[in-house]
Amino acid sequence: MGLCIGIDVNRLFVKQALSKLSDPYALWDGWLEQATAPGRGIFLKFDDFPESRAGYAQNVYFRAVYFLYPQRVLVSGPSATLNRGQDLLKNNSLPSDQWLLDQGVYSVMSIVMDPKHDVPVVRDVRWLGK
DSSP: OHHHHHHHHIIIIIHHHHHGGGHHHHHHHHHHHHHSOTTOEEEEEETTOOGGGHHHHHHHHHHHHHHHTTSOEESSOTTOOOSSHHHHHHTOOOOOHHHHHHTTEEEEEEEEEETTTTEEEEEEEEESOO
16 A cells, blocks of 8 residues: 555656656747747847856757757857857857858847746747848
8 A cells, every 4th residue: 555655646746746847948949939930040149148147048049959950049150169058148149130041040039037037038039031
């Protein structure tokens, strides 16, 4: 009987709690999917991101790369080396629209920190070449 209770507790509390860990990723996956033209890339622009929140920028960028593969996800020009969120924020300057179009990028997603909840959110998406 104790074994049955232990298994049920694990199923009800531990597994449900662990499944909620992926909820923010599902939210970002939906935003990324809506902001990206099929087969085209996206540029992520982190606007006014404090360096203390570079980890959020890093998570969003690497999640986008994973989720949108093989589509391109750009956050800087080709000469930047990006290993950490701090690198990303330091090099996150928006190239010209023509350069982005030449790279197969058709949208720019602007991401800001929500001051009320202290999490990154999408401010807007700008479509290129339309």
